[in-house]
Each structure stands twice: as C-alpha cells, then as structure tokens.
Amino acid sequence: MVATVEPVDWRLAERVAKKVGGHEPFLDSYHYRNLAPELAELTAQAEELVAAETGLKSMSGTARTQVATRAQWVDANVASFQRLLRPVTKKMAERVSYSWLAPVTQRVSGTEMGAVLGWMSTRVLGQYDLLIIEDDRPEDQDMVYYVGPNVMALEHKHGFDPHQFRLWLALHETTHRAQFTGIKWLRPYFLSLVQDALDTAEPDLEHFKFVAKQVIEARRRREDPLADGGLPALLATPEQKAVLDRIGGMMSLLEGHGDITMDRAGAAHIPDASRFARVLRHRRNSAKGVSKLVQRVIGIEAKLNQYAAGEAFIETVETRGGPELLDRVWESSERLPTMAEIRSPQQWIDRVNGTPALAV
Numbered sequence: 001m002v003a004t005v006e007p008v009d010w011r012l013a014e015r016v017a018k019k020v021g022g023h024e025p026f027l028d029s030y031h032y033r034n035l036a037p038e039l040a041e042l043t044a045q046a047e048e049l050v051a052a053e054t055g056l057k058s059m060s061g062t063a064r065t066q067v068a069t070r071a072q073w074v075d076a077n078v079a080s081f082q083r084l085l086r087p088v089t090k091k092m093a094e095r096v097s098y099s100w101l102a103p104v105t106q107r108v109s110g111t112e113m114g115a116v117l118g119w120m121s122t123r124v125l126g127q128y129d130l131l132i133i134e135d136d137r138p139e140d141q142d143m144v145y146y147v148g149p150n151v152m153a154l155e156h157k158h159g160f161d162p163h164q165f166r167l168w169l170a171l172h173e174t175t176h177r178a179q180f181t182g183i184k185w186l187r188p189y190f191l192s193l194v195q196d197a198l199d200t201a202e203p204d205l206e207h208f209k210f211v212a213k214q215v216i217e218a219r220r221r222r223e224d225p226l227a228d229g230g231l232p233a234l235l236a237t238p239e240q241k242a243v244l245d246r247i248g249g250m251m252s253l254l255e256g257h258g259d260i261t262m263d264r265a266g267a268a269h270i271p272d273a274s275r276f277a278r279v280l281r282h283r284r285n286s287a288k289g290v291s292k293l294v295q296r297v298i299g300i301e302a303k304l305n306q307y308a309a310g311e312a313f314i315e316t317v318e319t320r321g322g323p324e325l326l327d328r329v330w331e332s333s334e335r336l337p338t339m340a341e342i343r344s345p346q347q348w349i350d351r352v353n354g355t356p357a358l359a360v
Contacts, residue, residue, distance in 0.1 A: 009110030014078050016111050021070040021117025024149040026156075035148050036067040038340045039166055043144055046170035046265075047178070053265040054175070054257075055327075056182035060142055063177055068147040070121040076145075077117060080129065125150050126169045128176040142181065153298025158279050164270045171262040179254055189333045190250065197243045248306055249338045253329065309342050316345040328352050 022157045026032050043065045051057045068076065127145040146169065155162050180187045259277075265271055329335050329352075341348035 004133065010078055010082055010113075012107060012110035013114035013117065014074060015112025015116035016076070017074040017121060020069050020115055021074060021121040024070050026149055026152040027069065028041045029152070032148060032152065035146075035152065036065070038163075039146050039170065040065045040164075041069060042167045043170045043174060044083045046167060046174040049269070050171060050175050050261055050264040051179050054178060055263055056178040056330075057180055058181040059184065060181040063144050063174055064142070070147060070149060073121050073124060073127075073147050074117055075146070077120075077129075081113070102301065121147070122150065128173045128180075142177070144170070144177060146173075160276065160279075164272050165276055166265055167321065168262065168270050168273055168276050171266050172258050175258040175261040175265075176254065179257070182331050185333060186330075190247075193243055193250070194242050195244050195246050197240055197247070199278060218273055245339050246336075247248075249340075249342050250336050252306040252310030252339065252342045253337055254310070255307035256312070256314050259307070259311050262315055306339070306342070313337065313342045313345045317349065320345075325349070325352075 043063050047058070047063055052301075126146050127146070128143075129145070151166065151169065152162075154160065155165055180190070263273060263277075272278075313324060317329075329337070333354055337345075337348045341351070
C-alpha cells in the first residue's frame, strides 16, 4: 500500500513565511522586554471596560496574554491551519498521492501558503483565535495574542502614545473574547459552521473548470470576479457558499460589534482613538501592488467591507430599537443576521420582532 502524501509542504510554508516576514523590529530594544507585562495589565483593564459597556463577561475567567514575534505567530498559525484543513488535505492527498505531480503540488502549495502567512505576519497586531492551538493543549487555549514587533513598529512610525494604543488594541481583542466565552452557544456554533464548510469541501476538477469559465466571462463583462470574497468564495461550491454566507453574517456582526465597543468602552481613556482608527483604516485602504493583490485574492478586502457593514447594521438597529433590540442578537444562533440582513437591517428587525427565539 502506498502512503498518501500531504498536498501542502508545511515545513516549506513555515520557511517561506518567516523569510517573507523579514526583519523583526525592536526585538533587541529594552522597551520590548516591558511589552508583555504592560499588555497583560492593559488586557485585564480592557476586559473590565468591555464588560461594563456590553454586559458580556467571560465564563472562562480572566484573559491570559502572549506577546509573539512574527516567527512565533507563523508557527502557531501553520499548526492551526494543519489541524483546521486536515479533512480537506486528506481528500486532496488521496487524489494526488499516486501522481508524479504530487511533489510539485506539495512545493507549490507550500510556497503559496507561506507567502500569504509571511505577508500577514507583518500586518497582524492582535489576535483572539479559537482555532490556533490543538485541542489536546488546554494550557494554550483561550489566549489573547499580540504580535509585539508590529505593535511597536506602528507606534514608532506614527508617533502613537504606546499606553493608549495598546489599550485600544486590547479592547478589540477582549471584546471578541467576551463574545465567544460570554455567550455560551456562540463558540460551538461557530466551530460547527467551520466544520460544515470543511465537510463539503471536495476537490473536483470539473468544478475548477466551471469556475475558470465564470472568471473569463466576468472579465469580459468588466466585472471583478474576486469582489465578493476573493479566491475562497470564488472556488466555493453552492453548499459551501451557503455556509460562508452564514459565517460572513456572523463575522460582520462580531467585528462591527468589536469596533463599536472598542470606541465606546475606551472613550474616557483613549483620547487618541479616532486618530488610531483613521491611521489603521488608511493603512488597509492604501495597499498597493502585491499587498493589494494579496488582500483581494485571499478575501481580506471583501471582509473589511463586510465589517464596515456590520458596524452600520448595529448603529441602524440601535437607532430603531435601542440597545435592547440589539441584545436580542445574542439570544440564539437563530437570531444572528445573514449577510442580506447585515446589508438591510430592517429585514432582521422584522424577522426577530415577528418570530419567537428558538432554543439552541
């Protein structure tokens, strides 16, 4: 029996990612040594501010923090992707293992994955990721991560007040933690959606041909085939698109809620918050060349638009029904908005006002 071959060379992906990540600024600075204890203190403060603003309090105790280098962030996310994509890579491995193209496929996929992760490692500031560590390592679960070199580089480049900026970042990440550990049904529901998306993944040459034909036709109509979510959405099957729509609606809500909570909870503590938001928005929107292409291909550009729509959704709901109406979104998974409802909040308002909540 011939052993199956992984379709992605993960070790190569790590090496490429770390090379693309490049020099890590400020690692030798004495200021860097003070970063971890300060962020731990600010994260604890942020949790209290988020709980006071939203009423959401973690059922998992206080947050733990970890300041990571770019290389450490790459290692953690490669491990996360290996675990997350295991069902898909197994299917792909069975298709390519007996082909002379298998080693070529491995290296190409590893190089592409590494290039994307390396680019992202230079941009990420903070991360609360449910999928970042294996389930058999509970001591590393439920961690708020900060990529220290990127945080300090941005502070230095724009002359940010470090204390304010770090609290501002902590507010966003601890809002996500409050969402996933303060609403008992949210984490299992999110993970079930991810599993649904992976279970329906089936490498299919005919589907790839169909997608290629769609891309050509879209280009002839002068349309952007990557506009609705980049390559992942483009390659998704109809079943996967239905799941991605549910994930998109949920993530739009959570990110919009994170941004709004960050602004409100920090209003009395972060005078420079509007400047931070303006600089980071310009940083995202001013991407050019390869950076711009990467954002479009992997769907970041479309996701940023969804997050802005999520913020608008929340503001509209609160305007029409107050915070009490918005709080109904946390009652059950049935209350979460779809992407269509994110774009048209009145549809969600009409639905939740007309139907009883379903138990989860």
